[in-house]
Amino acid sequence: MNDVVQNAPSPSGAVHAAGVSIKDLRKSYGSNEVLKGIDLEVAPGEVVCLIGPSGSGKSTLLRCVNLLEQPNQGTIHVGGFESTDPDVDIDKMRRKVGMVFQQFNLFPHLSALQNCTIAQTKVLKRSQADASAAARKNLERVGLGHLADRFPDELSGGQQQRVAIARALSMDPELMLFDEPTSALDPETVGDVLSVMRNLAREGMTMLVVTHEMGFAREVADRVVFMDGGVVVEQGVAEKVISSPAHARTKEFLRRVLDPTHIDITE
Amino acid sequence: MAMTARQRAKVSLYVQAGIFVVAVIALILATDWETISNSVFNFAKVGPMFPDIILVGLKNTLIYTALGFIVGLSGGLLLALMKLSSFPLYRWIATGYIEFFRGVPALLVFIAFGYGVPLAFGVSWNVTVVAMVSLGMVAAAYIAETLRAGLQAVPKGQMEAARSLGMPQWRAMISIVIPQAFRIVLPPLTNEVILLTKDSSLIYVLGLTASQYELTKFGRDGISSLGAGLTPLLIAGALYLVITIPLSLLARKFESRSARTKR
Numbered sequence: 001m002n003d004v005v006q007n008a009p010s011p012s013g014a015v016h017a018a019g020v021s022i023k024d025l026r027k028s029y030g031s032n033e034v035l036k037g038i039d040l041e042v043a044p045g046e047v048v049c050l051i052g053p054s055g056s057g058k059s060t061l062l063r064c065v066n067l068l069e070q071p072n073q074g075t076i077h078v079g080g081f082e083s084t085d086p087d088v089d090i091d092k093m094r095r096k097v098g099m100v101f102q103q104f105n106l107f108p109h110l111s112a113l114q115n116c117t118i119a120q121t122k123v124l125k126r127s128q129a130d131a132s133a134a135a136r137k138n139l140e141r142v143g144l145g146h147l148a149d150r151f152p153d154e155l156s157g158g159q160q161q162r163v164a165i166a167r168a169l170s171m172d173p174e175l176m177l178f179d180e181p182t183s184a185l186d187p188e189t190v191g192d193v194l195s196v197m198r199n200l201a202r203e204g205m206t207m208l209v210v211t212h213e214m215g216f217a218r219e220v221a222d223r224v225v226f227m228d229g230g231v232v233v234e235q236g237v238a239e240k241v242i243s244s245p246a247h248a249r250t251k252e253f254l255r256r257v258l259d260p261t262h263i264d265i266t267e
Numbered sequence: 268m269a270m271t272a273r274q275r276a277k278v279s280l281y282v283q284a285g286i287f288v289v290a291v292i293a294l295i296l297a298t299d300w301e302t303i304s305n306s307v308f309n310f311a312k313v314g315p316m317f318p319d320i321i322l323v324g325l326k327n328t329l330i331y332t333a334l335g336f337i338v339g340l341s342g343g344l345l346l347a348l349m350k351l352s353s354f355p356l357y358r359w360i361a362t363g364y365i366e367f368f369r370g371v372p373a374l375l376v377f378i379a380f381g382y383g384v385p386l387a388f389g390v391s392w393n394v395t396v397v398a399m400v401s402l403g404m405v406a407a408a409y410i411a412e413t414l415r416a417g418l419q420a421v422p423k424g425q426m427e428a429a430r431s432l433g434m435p436q437w438r439a440m441i442s443i444v445i446p447q448a449f450r451i452v453l454p455p456l457t458n459e460v461i462l463l464t465k466d467s468s469l470i471y472v473l474g475l476t477a478s479q480y481e482l483t484k485f486g487r488d489g490i491s492s493l494g495a496g497l498t499p500l501l502i503a504g505a506l507y508l509v510i511t512i513p514l515s516l517l518a519r520k521f522e523s524r525s526a527r528t529k530r
Contacts, residue, residue: 095433105428109446119432
């Protein structure tokens, strides 16, 4: 299936997807303004890839969505919650938003299965049996059902990242955030993680993905957003932004990313 | 004539061995062996210490230490959390407590709780309670610093991952951060137990009845009653080692285990 996936949720309806609406988002660390007024709409079931050079603010933007970073200004709506409302129940909002980190952040003292059950039992108050069943289903979904009893340090990086995805999915999120999910992986395990994410996209999950994997973005993303210097420089259909970018900064970035060995001797 | 590196290493080894042999010979010649065997290694006369020094002394040392550790660990955890609190007053109280109890001799704390507090408040505490509170309050100060370091050593991403799953701060601490911090501090915590075991000897400053004697008190009593010189203290010391050496081995085992799982 090579054609561009449309914005509509999959007909299976397995996922109840939420949208995201970001308006005039600003974030500073001291005098350093990292996000300079971001507007971004993500429709339910849409897959959006955030690309851009390091320091462009894309990870910060992602982390603002589930309030791991506190924005200084602007509003964010996530699936019926205004997460920037001071009175919002942050924990309740976060249950709907799955997060996958660059460094996996699996809980090293818990097995793969327990990593997937602990928040279900402690936060959603599910019974141990229900939580285990959901955890096993999601570990199967990421192709790791047979490793449920392993501990994180007994798993490869790619396997750990897939457990981390299963852990997030076990909370039945309506939106998934991926913060450079393959950047810390050995090259040979990247494919497994990307294929799990590809399947998730096909099931209709809303996904916001910070990534440097242009192949993945081109194939899976409905839309690619290019950020630089804390602003959205350019966005549009993945194929178009990556193959024929309109902006000079986008062109320059993609040229470096797609051919890192290229040296421009005309500079 | 210039030596090769290997020859120099060989000479250095011979010199070190030579110094050692000379020191041992000097020590043997300088020792008054008759006195030593009468007053330090006089094992013939210490029979009456047994079996009470083990059944009562060793047992009481273990009890005082264990109770002190329980108080120290709970107090230490509370202080560590206070020290990491966002509420400044809690941080100041914890810092003040830790500086005070690390700075004064444990002996003074025993005297304060054994004599001062009962006098001030008109209560009479039994020896076990005094040992538990005194040891516990001193231990809490040291354990607090150990636990604080352990809590801070848990990567920030662990808290972020737990919060991202919808866990409130306190839940993330209890289920995710504290269990990992304990794994990190297991070796230094074991060393705290060793220190505590030895500090439990300070209970001697209180008047003890026979059933409350711990190892050091048995040793001191033996000196005055058995006529075997310092030999009873040697026995008591050996029994401390029976407790502390396995603890040291345990700490080393925890250390190698955490080194293996560290990534």
